[in-house]
Amino acid sequence: MSGKRAMIEVEALHKHFGDNHVLKGIDLSVAVGEVVCIIGPSGSGKSTLLRCINHLEYPDRGNIRIDGKLAYRDEIDGRYRAHRARDIAAVRAQVGMVFQHFNLFPHLTVMGNLIEAPVHVLRRPAAEARRRGLELLAQVGLSDKADAYPEELSGGQQQRAAIARALAMDPKAMLFDEATSALDPELINEVLTVMRDLAAGGMTMLVVTHEMNFARQVASRVIFMDHGRIVEQDTPERIFGAPREARTQDFLRSVLDH
């Protein structure tokens, strides 16, 4: 890992869904400007890990730090005390998240989606938020769709709008939760291109993905997860070229062989 400041730190994270132990002690650090891709079979806990980092799931044990600060809750004598809703929201506002199913707000236009949180969470003037929104729409190639409703867009356009919506908060880091998994094959690349540009621009990114080529070309580090554990992490060259663990080898063989 680089000697740079850590933006996202995860310590000894555990999460159960009932009897199912989905995260079995995850330790992870993402440095400023780093692009970390998490790969692994479905059910390996990748998405749950990402959702825990944004506190959309509540881990049973473990801590999360965002930009050096303990986030969402304090640990006092082995018990956790949740922060106030306002403080939790303030941390989330600093971390952008992109979902598999886009989750655009259907009752708002694309521009409405983009300015909603900047205006109502960051209290920016609407005109200023709109100006920034137009810049971001240009960046993701949707300049002509500001007044369209989400239902009028293709999946790829919706996901690019969702990325712009997250960027409108000027986040310190971006989380991508299988951002292209719900897209038709011909629409995947337009989204990956936006993500590639973002990475090239220096954004700190943690990306759960099934797109091995994206991970190979864009990631500064690749993490392979299986059964709730980080099995192996290394540079993309090493992970894809010479994986050390048998499970990593098996997984890569199964996804790259067809």
Added chain:
Amino acid sequence: MDLFNPEIALENLGPLFAGLWITVQLTLVVIVLSMGFALLVALGGMSRHRPIQWLVKAYIEVIRGTPLLLQLIYIYYVLPEVGIRLDAFAAGVIGLTLNYSAYIAEVYRAGIQAIPRGQHDAAAALGMTPTLSMRRIVLPQAIRIVIPSLGNYFIGLFKDTALVSVVSIQEVVFTAQILAAQNFQYFTLYTIVGIMYFAVSFPAARLVGYLERITRSGYATRRRR
């Protein structure tokens, strides 16, 4: 033979329209009050505080488990015995509002719960507090979902206001009762009253059907036309 007496009809049209106006006023006041109160009830039912949840649940079950007619009688005739004296119109408004709010709260709850989890996730991930997310993201979508049900409930309400004649509010049915007691022209008077109800309900039902088509056809429809 002459069941319908045009002279009697003309003579009594004035008081009957006055009664209809009371009916309409009553309906509109209760619509506004119950839409607001039911929202509080619905949000209370989803509150994290158990006592509030229980209170809401008890209120809804009591209202749904007893007849509206009894509720109205109770408010107007029984409450004075414990020192709460209301004039007839106020008793009617309160009774109808309490009754309809219980049902509308359930409609709201269903509408709110119909909003997919992804919407809550997206709002939370953008740094919205639960309150802000409810106000800006969930409720605007839920309201749209429940508009047709609300419309049907309010048409029901318009007709149910006839029950407040029991607390002597001079709405249209009560007015007809008084007039009929004087001239015994039941057929004429009650036929007019029936036509009056239908003349309001039928277009209102068509309007609700229209709203239902609009709300089902997506957010971008208006502009596409």
